[in-house]
Amino acid sequence: MEKLVKTSREIYEDLQESCTKLFNLEFSNPRPLSLGWLNLKWRVESKEGQWVLKQFSKERYSGYDADKVHSEQKTALEEQQRQYKAGIPCARLLAHEGEVMHYSSGGERFVVMEYIAGEHVQAGTLNGQQMYNLGRTCARIHNVANDGHYVQSGPAATQISSRSERIGYWKSLLDKARQTHILQLVNRQLTAACQWEDSLIKDCVQGWAHRDLWTDNLLFNGNELAAVLDFDRFAYDYPELDIARAVMSGAFNTEDLDRDTAAAFLEGYRTERDLPEGTLSRALYLLWSLESVWWIKAEMEGDRPQPLRFAREMDWLATNFTQLQQRFGDL
Structure with missing residues (x-):
C-alpha cells in the first residue's frame, strides 16, 4: 500500500490537539511561517497570548541517525531555554514535565514557544547599530x-x-562543471584551495556555538535585536563560526x-x-573552509534564494582569499 503523506493542515490539527492536552491551550487563527526548510511553523493565538508552533520534519532528517539527531536537538532546545533564562533575547519554550520537545498522538515531534514581535532585515543591509547590538x-x-554547564x-x-x-x-x-554556468565559480574555489x-x-x-547566526534567524525592532531564533544547530564547534556567519550575513x-x-x-x-585582534579574517577563512562545499555544487539551478546568497558569499571569499588578512587582519 502506498504510504500516505499528511498535509500541513492535518499535521497542524494533530499538534493543536496535543497542545490542548499538554498545556490546556486552545489555539486559533493559525498563520503559516515560511522561513526555514521543511520544518512546519505556525503563528497561533490563544487567551494566554501568541505562540509559535513548530513541527520537526521527518523528511528533513531522513537518512540521519535518528537517535543522534534527537539527542542533539534536545540539547539545542534545552540550551535555548537556558539562554532565555540568562536574559538573551530568544523565545521561551513551553515545558511539560520538564521536557521542551513534545510528541503528538500522530507521531510528530514539536515545540511551542512564545511569539516575539520583530522584523527580519534583508541580508547584507544591517546598519552599524544593528551590527553592534x-x-x-x-x-x-x-x-x-561556555559557562561550564556542558x-x-x-x-x-x-x-x-x-x-x-x-x-x-x-x-x-x-x-x-565543464560547459556549465558554474565553471568559473568552481575555478575560483580551486584557486582558493x-x-x-x-x-x-x-x-x-573550540567551544559551544549557535552555528546558524544569520539574518533569517534574527528579528529586529529598529536598531534593537528583538530575538535570536532557531538554536537547532547548537553544538560544540568553533564560536568564531558564529562571528563570521553573522558578519557575512549582515555586512556582505x-x-x-x-x-x-x-x-x-x-x-x-x-x-x-x-576577542583578539585579527579574529575576523581567521573566522572568515574558517567559514569558507566549512561552507564552500555546501553551497557551490554542480546542481545550483533552481536553488532557493538563501542557498544562492550563501553561494555568492563563498564566491566572494574565494575571490578575495589572499586579501582577507590585509583588509581585515587588524579587526
Missing part, C-alpha cells in the same frame, strides 16, 4: 553557552579537511564586505567577551 548578543550567547570534550562538529583533500574535491567538481594553509586557522578556539551586500559594519559587530562583541 548583534555582536554584543553573540558574545553573551557564547558566554552562557562537558567540553570530543572533536568539534566542524572537521577541517586537508589542503590536498580540498584541492581534490574541487578538481573532481571541475570535471562535472591551492592557497589554503592550515596556519590560517590554527589558533581558532553581494558585492563586497562592508568594513565599517563588520567592525561595529566586533566592537559590540568586545563589550561582553574578549
Whole structure:
C-alpha cells in the first residue's frame, strides 16, 4: 500500500490537539511561517497570548541517525531555554514535565514557544547599530553557552579537511562543471584551495556555538535585536563560526564586505567577551573552509534564494582569499 503523506493542515490539527492536552491551550487563527526548510511553523493565538508552533520534519532528517539527531536537538532546545533564562533575547519554550520537545498522538515531534514581535532585515543591509547590538548578543550567547554547564570534550562538529583533500574535491567538481554556468565559480574555489594553509586557522578556539547566526534567524525592532531564533544547530564547534556567519550575513551586500559594519559587530562583541585582534579574517577563512562545499555544487539551478546568497558569499571569499588578512587582519 502506498504510504500516505499528511498535509500541513492535518499535521497542524494533530499538534493543536496535543497542545490542548499538554498545556490546556486552545489555539486559533493559525498563520503559516515560511522561513526555514521543511520544518512546519505556525503563528497561533490563544487567551494566554501568541505562540509559535513548530513541527520537526521527518523528511528533513531522513537518512540521519535518528537517535543522534534527537539527542542533539534536545540539547539545542534545552540550551535555548537556558539562554532565555540568562536574559538573551530568544523565545521561551513551553515545558511539560520538564521536557521542551513534545510528541503528538500522530507521531510528530514539536515545540511551542512564545511569539516575539520583530522584523527580519534583508541580508547584507544591517546598519552599524544593528551590527553592534548583534555582536554584543553573540558574545553573551557564547558566554552562557561556555559557562561550564556542558562537558567540553570530543572533536568539534566542524572537521577541517586537508589542503590536498580540498584541492581534490574541487578538481573532481571541475570535471562535472565543464560547459556549465558554474565553471568559473568552481575555478575560483580551486584557486582558493591551492592557497589554503592550515596556519590560517590554527589558533581558532573550540567551544559551544549557535552555528546558524544569520539574518533569517534574527528579528529586529529598529536598531534593537528583538530575538535570536532557531538554536537547532547548537553544538560544540568553533564560536568564531558564529562571528563570521553573522558578519557575512549582515555586512556582505553581494558585492563586497562592508568594513565599517563588520567592525561595529566586533566592537559590540568586545563589550561582553574578549576577542583578539585579527579574529575576523581567521573566522572568515574558517567559514569558507566549512561552507564552500555546501553551497557551490554542480546542481545550483533552481536553488532557493538563501542557498544562492550563501553561494555568492563563498564566491566572494574565494575571490578575495589572499586579501582577507590585509583588509581585515587588524579587526
